[in-house]
Structure formats: C-alpha cells, structure tokens
Amino acid sequence: MDDMQGDVQAVLDRLIESGSERGLQVAVYRNGEQVVDAVAGVADVQTGRAVTASTPFYATSTGKGVTATVVHVLAERGVLDYDTPIVELWPEFGANGKEGATLRHALTHSTGVPGLPVATQPEDFLDWDGMCALIADAEPWWEPGTATGYHAQTFGWIVGEIVRRATGKRISQVLHDEVAEPLGVADELFFGVPPTEMSRLARLEDPVSAASGDEEPPALPSPGAPEGWVWAPPATAPVAAFGNRADLLATDIPATGTMTARAVARMYAALMHDVDGVRLISESRLREVTALAVEGVDAVFSFPVQRGLGYAVGGLGGVFEGPAVFGMPGSGGTAAFADRASGTAVAVLKNRNTIGDFTTMHQVSAAVAKRL
Numbered sequence: 001m002d003d004m005q006g007d008v009q010a011v012l013d014r015l016i017e018s019g020s021e022r023g024l025q026v027a028v029y030r031n032g033e034q035v036v037d038a039v040a041g042v043a044d045v046q047t048g049r050a051v052t053a054s055t056p057f058y059a060t061s062t063g064k065g066v067t068a069t070v071v072h073v074l075a076e077r078g079v080l081d082y083d084t085p086i087v088e089l090w091p092e093f094g095a096n097g098k099e100g101a102t103l104r105h106a107l108t109h110s111t112g113v114p115g116l117p118v119a120t121q122p123e124d125f126l127d128w129d130g131m132c133a134l135i136a137d138a139e140p141w142w143e144p145g146t147a148t149g150y151h152a153q154t155f156g157w158i159v160g161e162i163v164r165r166a167t168g169k170r171i172s173q174v175l176h177d178e179v180a181e182p183l184g185v186a187d188e189l190f191f192g193v194p195p196t197e198m199s200r201l202a203r204l205e206d207p208v209s210a211a212s213g214d215e216e217p218p219a220l221p222s223p224g225a226p227e228g229w230v231w232a233p234p235a236t237a238p239v240a241a242f243g244n245r246a247d248l249l250a251t252d253i254p255a256t257g258t259m260t261a262r263a264v265a266r267m268y269a270a271l272m273h274d275v276d277g278v279r280l281i282s283e284s285r286l287r288e289v290t291a292l293a294v295e296g297v298d299a300v301f302s303f304p305v306q307r308g309l310g311y312a313v314g315g316l317g318g319v320f321e322g323p324a325v326f327g328m329p330g331s332g333g334t335a336a337f338a339d340r341a342s343g344t345a346v347a348v349l350k351n352r353n354t355i356g357d358f359t360t361m362h363q364v365s366a367a368v369a370k371r372l
Contacts, residue, residue, distance in 0.1 A: 004371035012040035023051040027261035029345040032273035043202040057349040058243040063257020065328035068310020089165040092136040101144035107310040112140030114151040120233035141224040149299030156255030188263035202351040204240035261347035268338040268345035290326040318362035319369040
C-alpha cells in the first residue's frame with residue numbers, strides 16, 4: 001500500500017501546486033487498517049497554518065453519513081427501529097398530515113419536509129428547539145413516503161430530534177459516546193465543535209470566481225414548495241462565510257459535520273470491519289442499510305437518485321461505482337464513502353469550497369482504485 005500512499009500524495013501535491021486547491025486531507029482504510037494518510041497545503045491562508053492529519057474540516061452534507069451512522073448504531077442496540085412512526089417519539093411532527101412519516105422516510109429524504117422558509121437566517125440555526133418546532137409544524141410538500149427529495153438542511157433536525165427523543169441526549173453527545181470515542185476519534189469527529197477545538201479547524205474559502213459574499217444569493221425555485229418556502233434559504237447557503245462562523249460550528253446542525261479525513265474514513269471502515277476491536281454494526285445490518293431503499297427522480301432537484309438508509313448508494317461519481325458503494329458527498333467538494341466489495345473506505349476533505357465540483361475527489365478516487 002506504500003504505492004497508494006505515494007500516488008495519493010502526488011495528486012494532492014499537484015492540486016496544491018497548481019492553485020486548484022488550498023488545503024487537502026485524504027485518508028483510506030482497507031479491511032479495517034489505515035493505508036493512506038495524506039495532507040497538503042494550508043488550513044488557514046491568513047496565518048499560513050499547515051494542514052495536518054488532525055486538522056478538522058467543515059464538510060456540509062458529508063456529515064449526513066455520520067448522522068446516519070449514529071442512527072444505525074442505535075438501531076443495532078434496539079434503541080431505534082426504522083419503521084417506527086416519528087410521532088411515536090415526537091408527537092408534534094404529525095401536524096398537517098405528516099403522521100405517517102417514519103424514521104425510514106427520514107433517512108431516505110421522503111418525509112416531505114425538504115425546505116425552510118425563504119427568510120430563515122443563520123442565527124435561526126442556533127435555536128435547536130425553534131428549528132424542530134418549525135419543521136414539525138410544516139406543511140409537507142408531498143405525502144410522506146410517496147416521493148424522495150433531498151432534505152438538504154432539514155435532514156439534520158429531523159433525524160437529530162428523533163435521536164434526542166429516543167435517547168434523551170443531543171445527537172452530538174450520542175455521536176461522541178457511541179461512535180467517536182469508541183473509535184478513538186472523539187477530538188476529530190463533531191457536529192457541534194467544542195470551543196476548545198475551534199483554533200484547530202481549517203478555514204474555508206470560496207473560489208475566486210464565486211460571489212464576493214457581500215451579496216446574498218437568490219432564492220432558488222423549489223418544485224412543490226408551499227408559498228414562501230425553499231429547499232435552502234439564501235442567507236443559509238453553504239458559502240465559506242457560513243462554514244467559518246464559530247457560532248454555527250459550535251451548534252448542532254447534523255445535516256453537516258466537522259471532521260478529519262482519518263476520523264470519518266475510520267467510521268466507514270468500522271461499519272464494514274473490526275477496527276482495533278470496534279465494529280459499529282453487524283454484517284446483516286450493514287447489508288440492510290446500504291441496500292437500495294429508494295430510487296427515482298429527486299422531487300426537489302429533478303435528477304436521478306439511489307438512496308439507502310441515510311447514504312447515497314451505487315456510487316458518488318468517478319471510479320467507485322456499483323451496488324457495494326455507499327457514502328455521502330458534501331456541497332463544497334468533500335466526500336466520504338466505502339466500497340464493501342473491496343473493503344475500502346475513503347475520505348477527501350478540502351477547504352476550497354468548490355460548490356458542486358468534485359474533480360478533486362474523482363482524482364483521489366482514481367489514484368486509490370488503481371492500487372486496489
């Protein structure tokens with residue numbers, strides 16, 4: 001595997017030298033063992049602080065795979081069941097015809113509450129109870145279970161509140177207790193980041209071609225949305241300024257996450273294998289949660305999707321494709337995923353916020369796949 005480490009490092013060095021990226025971090029596990037630990041560039045351009053393997057990165061929807069993993073660990077212990085109606089744990093969620101929604105629907109983006117009021121502000125995200133009450137009272141865009149449409153931001157509060165109601169703990173605490181601490185990455189895998197860890201984080205930056213940040217992006221149309229609702233409010237768009245705010249980083253927004261590559265790759269590895277004595281879920285549950293659960297045209301974004309229980313399945317684009325691949329990309333070009341067929345888990349984190357551009361992830365994936 002020394003060749004894989006060298007190949008991946010060469011890709012990272014080339015991307016930094018070309019100016020395509022600012023700071024990069026990649027980890028790969030194979031059959032429960034770490035085989036790649038590569039970094040390049042700077043974590044904070046203002047100070048010149050270098051990226052290290054222990055530098056956490058804010059990684060938007062890559063965090064959804066972490067959220068889903070928390071659920072599966074709890075299901076493994078009998079705390080949660082995928083087909084439990086949400087209202088059994090969270091009665092308020094049944095308002096306006098959502099009483100049939102289940103945890104399975106939440107994990108497959110099928111509850112029918114994929115958006116928020118267009119006027120929502122970042123400061124609103126600091127109020128967990130307020131966001132949950134807003135979502136619980138929302139009118140569904142479709143009858144729960146009849147369609148799948150990406151719940152870009154609401155996924156985190158819906159799943160997170162189900163976890164809180166079932167355990168009595170915030171999902172950040174459950175992540176720490178049930179996943180991060182057993183895997184030895186409690187200081188590298190977060191929803192809300194403790195204040196003592198803030199100085200370690202990479203700082204995001206938007207590409208030069210991106211909007212200045214002084215102008216708020218326009219509200220994008222959302223098919224089927226009630227009047228005044230959108231899939232992502234303009235003020236909460238995942239630009240670098242949003243992902244660098246200490247108050248937002250410190251709060252639980254479990255549609256996103258902050259992590260190191262080795263921490264999230266280790267998590268995916270421990271879904272598939274014993275990792276230093278820890279396996280998060282059984283083989284039978286792994287097959288269940290990574291099997292195709294829903295597919296079709298996304299009701300929000302109108303592109304074809306394949307989803308398992310909380311993960312994209314079938315591949316994230318690039319060379320790792322097929323029914324054994326599961327994981328989650330993030331809007332800024334990050335990704336963490338696993339391939340059950342080869343026993344490989346890969347995480348690619350970066351601080352240049354190239355929204356929708358996964359070129360770096362594809363180049364890293366190709367370098368990994370070449371050596372398998």
